[in-house]
Amino acid sequence: MQREEWLSKSEKILTDVKEWRKAHPKATFVEIEDEVHRRMMQLEAQLLQDAAQESSSRAWGKDMGEEAPRCSRCQVPLQARGQHARTVQGNGGESVTLLRTYGTCPHCGESFFPLDEELALLPGTLAPRQQSHLVQLGSWMPFRHASRMLRELLAVHVSPETARRLCEDVGHQVEEQQTAEAHQPWKEEDDGRENDSCLVISADGAMVPLTGGEWAEVRTLAIGEVPTGPTSPEKVHVGELSYFSRLTDAAHFTELAEVETRRRHVIQAKAVGAVMDGAEWLQTLVDIHRGDAVRILDFPHAAEHLSQLVEGLGAGGRTFPEHMLERCLHVLKHRGPSPLLRMAERLPKDEAQQGTVREHLEYLRKRQALMQYPTFQQAGWPIGSGMVESANKVVVEARLKGTGMRWKRANVNPMLALRNGVCNQRWLETWQTASQQRRRRLSQHRQRTTQRQEVASVLPNPTRLTPAPVPPYVPLLPPEPPAMIAGTSRPSSHHPWKRSPACRPKPFAKT
Ligand SMILES: [Zn+2]
Incomplete structure (x- = not known):
């Protein structure tokens, strides 16, 4: 014009x-x-x-x-x-x-x-900007609401089905890129970058509904920062929260979560506290990502076992003074588990051997070191895993567990990748990650087409073109470096255990 x-x-x-x-x-x-x-x-x-x-x-x-x-x-x-x-x-x-x-x-x-x-x-x-807005909206709300919001805000028309397809595509791209990043070899020089922050890590699972009436467990790792200065031990504020969520088994989750633990410099942090329930896979996760972390058994979890222990003793005929459980919990929080376990040692043998009592007593005995609450609190660590419980609600359930919602298994991780993006307040970066991965896919696709055409053009007789020779497969992910030194049973510098040589992981618990 x-x-x-x-x-x-x-x-x-x-x-x-x-x-x-x-x-x-x-x-x-x-x-x-x-x-x-x-x-x-x-x-x-x-x-x-x-x-x-x-x-x-x-x-x-x-x-x-x-x-x-x-x-x-x-x-x-x-x-x-x-x-x-x-x-x-x-x-x-x-x-x-x-x-x-x-x-x-x-x-x-x-x-x-x-x-x-x-x-x-x-x-x-x-x-492009409308697509970014639509995918961001679709990460926060059901697709039909996302398409309606786009119409109301920008008068841009798109069906809920298009919103769903676009969100899943973009989510797939982010997931692929993050998986590739998690498999990048660990750089030795990264070990040296100490920083002053004190981090808290915590992980847990939440169930999401799949198509066909099935439910599947989504695992989420939450990473936060605690203030290094003096704080009130009763209320430790965990800030700078970020999350990583995937629907996968414990071993894969532990491997993939590296994309977030690297980004948060978990290995370089001055100190790391790991607040967890007692599940074995969480211990392995800590072994691999920060072997020397201060391990803390989530206080409400310990309280649950203590309460069942007291209940079991009551059912066995023992009478307690009023508010026995509250007093025990107070002791556990302010004086640690020793006084309680000493009390338990004085129980008559038949009472201590009774089913429920024995089970909970053993559970607590085994985890004595993880229940040193007065020491933990004095050092400024939180003793409850509230941050990951709220992560389950905020990151996973708020979007993936609505009325009548059912997800195809293959679409859960793409949605989780988007949820992590918006909940970690990294939308722009998430969008750019997807764009990069889309361009990489396109260029790989073109490369394969060219290779096919080149092979076809050098063959003299067209009848020999069928079946067409398959061009070499270009893997999407960079090959993993060998975890073992060739010819030996020793781990190489790329082996994840190398980062916590003192703590060889235990076998994963079946979950
Ligand atoms: Zn060309």
Whole structure:
């Protein structure tokens, strides 16, 4: 559009609004806003369309006088194959139409629209920012609400089904990228970067409903920071929380969670506290990610066992003074487990051997070291795993456990990757991660197509083309470095246990 055209269009909007205001002297702010907005959106779409097309990649080739763009791999000029229009939705119900030349590389045969690549447009009718908004909304709320919100906020129309598909695609890309990152070899120099922070880690599981009436356990690791200065031991504030969640078994979860433990520098932190329930897999997780962490049995969990112990003794006929349990809990919290276990030692043998009593007594005896609550509190550690329980609610259940909600197993992890992104307040980064992975996939796909074509072109007899030779598989993930030193049974520097040589992990508990 020419400058004069622009000026007259802008002027017309100004005059229109003035006239409209004269005709509506008692209009409310919202009504005025609507009138102005509607006209401004027309102007925005036009400006966007003109500016986006102002590029040498739009119209090129023999008759256009513009040099042809080059194939990014072969560096040869593309052959123009006509102009095609593409319409993307502008905000406010407007549309933006781009007319651009399609090109083919004469060498590798790759065909694409150079302008679309230059503008980094994504597939579909939504502009990239609208897609980002839609996926972010879909990470917070059911897809039908996300599509409605997009319509209400931007007047951009998209079906709930498109919202679902887009969220799952983007989530898959984030998941793939994070899995690849978790498998990156550990760099020796990372070990040296000490920092002053004191971190708390905690992990737990939450159940999510799958299609077909099945339920599956999603594990979440929460990492937070505790203040290093003096604090009130009764109420330790854990801040800077971040989460990592996956639907997978304990061993894989422990491996994949490295993407978050590395990012939070769990290995370099001054000190780490691990507040957990007594499950074996959590102990292994701590062994691998920070072997020397201060291990703390979640206080409510210890209290639960103590309460059942007292109940068991009561059922066996023993009478207690009033508020016995409260007194025991007070002792446990402020003087540790020793006084209670000493008391238990004085129980008559037949009473201590009774089923429930023995079970809970053994549980508590085994975990004496994890229940030194006065020491932990004095050192400023929290003694309850509230942070991971709330993580289950906030990160997992708030989005994946709604009324009538059922998830395909394969779509749970993509949604969790998005949930982690929004709950860790890293939306922009999450979106960029997905974009990078999408470009990587596209380039791998093109590479494979080229290889197939190259193989086909060197075969002399077309009848020999069937079946087509399969090009070598390009793995999406970098190969894992060997965990063992070749020819020995010693772990290499890439072995995860190398980071906590003193604590060889126990076998995983069946869960
Ligand atoms: Zn090429």
